[in-house]
Amino acid sequence: MRKKLGNIFRIFKKKEHTEEDLEELRLSFKERYHSFKLLLSANNSALEVMGAIDQALQGNNPFGMSFIRASSTAASVSVYKLIKHLNEISNNKYTELFLRFEEIQDSIQKILSQKKTIKDEVMVVPLRSVDRDMYDLVGSKMANIGEIKNKISLKVPPGFVITSCAYNLFIEHNHLQDEIDRRLQSVEADNIEELYTVSSKIQNLIINSKIPQKLEEDIKTSWDELAKEAGKEITVAMRSSAFGEDTEDNSFAGQYRSELNVSFDHIFDAYKEIIASKYSLTAITYRLNKGFKDEDIFMSVGCMVMVDAVCGGVMYSRSPLDINDDSIFINSSWGLPKTVVDGNSDCDLFVVSRKNMEITYRDIKNKKNKFVCYPKEGVCRVDITGENANLQSVSDIDICQLSKLAIKMEDHYLSPQDIEWAINQIGEVFILQCRPLKQMENLKIDYPEDLSNKENLITSGGITICPGVGSGKVVLVKTGADILSFTEGSVLVTNQALPRWASLLNRAKAVITEQGSFAGHFANVAREFRVPSIFGLKGILEKLNNGDIVTVDANAKRIYRGKVEISYNNLGEKKNFMEGSPVYETLREVSRLIVPLNLLDPDSFEFKPLSCKTFHDITRFAHEKSVHEMFEFGKTHNFSEKSSKQLFYKVPMQWWVLNLDDGFKEEVIGKYVHLDNIVSVPMLTIWDGIIAIPWDGPPIDGKGLMSVMFQATTNTSLSVGTRSKYTERNYFMISKNYCSLTSRLGFHFLVVESMISDRTRENYIRFQFKGGAADYNRRVRRVQFVGEVLEKYGFKSEVIKDTIICSLDAQEKDFMLSRLKIIGYITIHTRQLDMIMNGEARINYYRDKLHSDINKILS
C-alpha cells in the first residue's frame, strides 16, 4: 500500500498520465471508495448506538451493566473503525484522532471498571459488636439489628454474622463470578422464561460449591461460642443481609431467602442456599428494575438464636399509606412472624394512637394456620383448630409494649420504622429485624359523580395495600409457570400475596389478592413500585376470569368491570426507578464521553482532532473529513475522471457530484455534469424528490426568527466566520446503484445514503439530519416531527438529542425508490421548520402539508 502511494506521488509531478498510471489511480481510488463505504457504515453504527444510549437514559426501561458494556464497546469499535478508514482514505492525515480516541476510551474504561471492594478481612463477627456503621461488612439488615441491640439495648436474640468478606472468599474459592457473569449476561433482560432457567442454573452452581475450610472453621467457632453463651443446644434463624437492601426506597423485602430453625448439621447448606438466593428470579428482576449492579451486592448472612414464638408479626411506627397518619400499625399472627411476612394467610391488625397508646382499630381475623418450630430443626405450618383461630393473637398489654418499642426505635433512627417482632413462651418481646419505612403521600382522587351508582361494580372490600387506580386485563396467577405468561399492563389476581410474585410488579397495572397481610414482603414491594393493590378481597378469584378487563380503585377498595376513568393526582404514578441508581449513574457518566456533540461548524477553527471531546465529536469530524478527502482525490492527483463535477440542471447548481464508479453515462470532460448524463438510480430518485414540489421558502414566524438570531449570536461555533451562516454545500457521491448525499445549508446538516438494486436483501436507505438554528427545544421538536412523518412511511427512526437517524432496509426495489423520493422531498422541505416548532396549530398545518405533498409525489 505504502509503495503504491509512493508511486502515486511520483505520478503527480507529471502533467499527463499514462494509461498504466491511470489504471493505478483508478485502483487506488477504488480502495478509497471501499474504505469510504466502510466508514459510512461505521458512522451509522456509531450513531445508532448513541441513539440507544440516549434512549436508555430516558429511563423507561430497565437496563443492566451488560447493556452498558455492550453499548460502550459497540461505540468504541465503530469509532475506531471510522478513524481507521478515514486514515486509509486520506493517506494517514488524521492519526492524531487515535490519540484522542485512546484518551476517551481510557476514561470510559475507568468508569466501567469501578468496583466496590471490601477492605476488611474478618469472616464472622458476633452480633454484640455490630452497629450501623458496619453495613459494608455485615450488610444493611444486620447492621440495623446490631444497632438496635447494642445502641438502644432492645432485646435482640444473640447471634453472629457471616460477613461480606466470607462471601467474597466463597465466590473466589469456587471461581464462581466469571461463570455467573457469563450466564447472566447472555440473557435478554425481558425474557422471563430464559431468566428463569439461568437463575436456577446459577443457584445450582452455588449450592454445589464448596465452602472454604477456613470459613467453615470460623463459623464452627462462632457457633460453639453462641451455644456456650446460651447454655443449651441451639438452633438459629439465618437471614440474608446484603449491601444496599433495607433502605427506604429499596427494601429488597423478601427477595432473598431466610432459613428458620437451622441446626449446626445444616448450617453450611443453609448458608449456600441463602447466597444462591441472590440469583433467584425475583432478586435478579428486582435488581435490574432498580438499577443495582450485580457485582456490588455482597451477601452477608446473619445467624440469630431462634425464638420459639407464641405469636409474632410486623409493626409500622407510622402508616405506610398516608404521611399524615402517625398511628402505629401492628400485624400479628399465632406462631412465628413468618405467617405475616410471607403474606399467605390472614392475620390480625391493630392500630394504636401515638398520643395515648389506645387501640383505635382492631381487626381480628380467622387465622387458619401458623408456623411453628420443629423440636430439632426446621419449621412447619400447622392448622389452627378450635376457637384459637378466632382469638386475638397478641394481648392488649403486649400491643401497648410493642407500640412503645416502635416509638423508641423511631426516635433513635429519626425516621419511621418497619419492625419484625416475636414473643416467646415466657412472654419476652424480641425485635428480629428493622428497616426504614417508606410513607406515601395521601392521594387526592376526583371521582366522577355518577360512579357511586355504577352498575359495573363487581365487588368491594379488602384492605388497601397501595393506593391508586389501575386498569387492565386480568391474569390469574396460581403457579410459578403463570409468571411466564404474565403480560405487560395486566392486573395481577392471585390467592396469596407471596413474595415470589414480586417479579411481576414492574409490569402490573394493579394487584388483587384473596389473602395477605398489610405488612408482608409483597405488600412492601408493591408500595415501592407504586402498583395500586388490594389484599384480602375474599371470593375475587371466583368473580374474575382471565382476560376480563377491570379497573381497580385501591383507595375505595372497589373493583369495576371495564375501564373506568378515575383521575387522581399522579403522586401514585410509577416513576423512573432507574434514575439515581448505581447502574443508571454509570451509564450517565459513560454517555457524557460518548453522546454529546461539541463540534458543530466544520468551517470553524475549532473543528480539529484536538477539539474532539466525545466519540460523537470524532464521528462528526471523521465523517466531514472523509467526504472532503473523497472530493479532493481527483484534484490533488490531477485526475479528472475522479474529480467532482458541478451539477448542471437548467443552470449550474450548488450541488457537486463525484462519480465513484459507474454513476455517469459517459466520461465527463470539464467542469459540469448534466443531469441527463447521470445514471445513478438512487441519485436520480433523490433529485426527483428534491424538485417534485417547489419550496416556498423558509416559514415565517417572528419569534422563530428571533430564536435563530439569538442562537447565532450565542453559539460561538455557529457565528465564528460569518460565511458559515449561509454556506450551502451539497455533495453527491454516486455509482449506478449507490448514492451518498451530504448537505449543509446554513445550520442544517444532513446525510442520505442509499443502495438500491434488484438484490433486495442489500437494499437500504439511511437518513441523518441534525441541527437548525433555533433553540434546542425547537430543534428537538423538529427532528421528532420529521421522525414521526417518516415512520408513517415505513422508516425506523431514532432521535439522539437534536439529531435524527431514519432507516429502511431490505425492501423491494420499487418500494425503496418511492421511499427515497420522499427523503429527497424531505431534505428540502424541512429546512428551517424548527422556526415554527412552537405552535401546535402551525405544526399541524405543516404536518398536513407534508403528508399531502408526499401523497402527491407517491401517486
Added chain:
Amino acid sequence: MENMKVLVVDDEGDFIELFVKRLKKRQIDIIGVESGYRALDILKKEKIDVVLLDVKMPGMDGIDTLREIKTKYPLIEVIMITGHGSVESGLQGMIHGAYDYVLKPFDLEVLLNKLKKAFERKRLKEKA
C-alpha cells in the same frame, strides 16, 4: 459468498459442531477447530479467507491467535467472537487488526453479513 472458505475457532465443542452444520447448510465451506494452535495448523495447509475467532480460549487466547494470524497471513480477515463477559476485548481485537467482532449469542444473519463483507474486503486487498 462463492468460494469463501471460513475457519471457526472456539473452545466450546458443542458450539462449533452446531455452527459448522448451520453454515454448511447455507453452502459455506467451513472448518471448525477448538484451539488457537489447531487453527494455525489448519492455516498452514488450507487456503482460508475469513477466520471467526473466539476471544476467550484456554492456552493461546483469541488475541494471541489473532496476532499470529495477522503476522503470518496479513490478508486473512478475522472476526472476533466475544461473550458479554469479554465484550471489551472486541476493541482489543480491532486494534490488533481484526475486521470486526460479534457478540455471542449472535443473530446468524448479522454474522453472515459480516462474513460476506470481510470476504469482499479480502478479495479487494488481494487485487491491490
